[in-house]
Amino acid sequence: MSQEMKVLGVYSQNIKTRIGAGTTSQKSDHKTYHYVIRVGYSKYHVQPLNEQDIPSGMITVISEKDFIAQFSPELYYYQRKTLPALKTLQAKISKGEEAFEKGKLDDAEHAFAGALLLDPDNPKANLGMGTVQCTKENFDKLTEIIQVLLNLDAVFLEEQRQEFNLFAIVLRKSKRYNEALTFYKKALEIYPNDENLHFNIARAYFDTDNSEEALSHINKALDINPELESATLFQKYLLKKKKKKPATAVKNKKQSIQTPQKRK
Template identity: 65%
Template sequence: MDDLNQVLGVFSKNTKEKTGAGTTLQKSEHKTYYYVTRTGVDQYHVQPLNERFIPSGLVTTLTKRQFLTSFSPEIDYYERKTLPALKSLNAKILKGEDLFAKGELDDAEQSFARALLIDPANPKANLGMGSVLCSKQNYTKLSKIVNKLLKNDSVFLEAQRQEFNLFAISLRKQSLFEESINFYKKAIELNQEDENLHFNIARSYFDAGQSNEALNHIDKALVIQPDLEWAHKFKTYILKKTKK
């Protein structure tokens, strides 16, 4: 992937499937997890996570609309699954780099093979200088991706919150209220004390016809910032429209 890509984290996509026919027809829903980055031209690259929770396989490029209407952020999944797996992978990478620098090529190859998931049960297969260098090159690419994925500090989380808020605003303007609410919820998970997020999600709830939820978040915004003028005005407007 391009080094200029912005890491957005882990997202999921639900796929509905049908099996059988007539009386034997069964419906099921399958959730797939993806690692997502975005380029400066607002293209979104999605790559599925493998059984080890690491990005692997075909990278698909989507437009902003395709991405926002099909994928949902998975903050908890990233924290519980992908991040620990990446830390373990990073440890193998660092060990391989250290061994390679010391000239211990066989051991370095084993570490690279484990990191790259190359026949972990038989890491010494087909070894040799060419094989080591090939793995070293692949490892270098992998190392760059892992370093970006491990950027999970407060700066990254704040950037995610801002992205989710912008995504939600864009979706609300397209009258995609359910999708908008979903992104606002994820943004609030990252910062429950942001009065503007509560105000914004209230607007989406109101537009979706869920006045009670809208009032609930307006009240939360006012607890955080009691003199939030537009929140007071919006609450008055909702109460007038619903005659509460």
């Protein structure tokens, strides 16, 4: 794979449909899962997962704007489902390689077929390799792809955290605060002790008029890094705002009591 390609893992998409017609129609939500690779800086290759939770079938290329709007990260889905499935696939590849080296071509072809045909009910479904042929060339290509798909090390997780954070910033600037919080929280699942993430989450909560949650995350940011000046200033502002609220409420209450009721 090109060095310009970056594995982002598994993302989900909610598809809303309407069943029936007229007053009896009902809305239905269906979640689908996809394996995602970013190509360059603005194109995303999205490939559905099959029943075995392995990337299979047609790859769709979409823009960054559409990708952020339509897809949500599924970090643990990749770890708990896709990764084990890929390891099983890798075992099939190793079996085929072993048979090939021993000159057992029939056994090798059988093993390669089991690895390449990821969906027995759909022979054309594959890892985006075009028409499937059980050849050593395709086997080598599949081996290379699997090595990328199995990439779940510290570097991969850090790249995911950065992607989630960048997506969240774009969404927050677009005033889509709830979606931004979704991405921020996914990034926080990877690195819960990132003071900058807590700071960004605090800003998003503040934008939704949730000062309590904003203050909570600012406090966490300062617990991690007491020297974070921007967080200190934000904390002071939030505390000052919090003190003003009760005083204003009491003042309004007094005015309400003192205002004489008009006689009917």
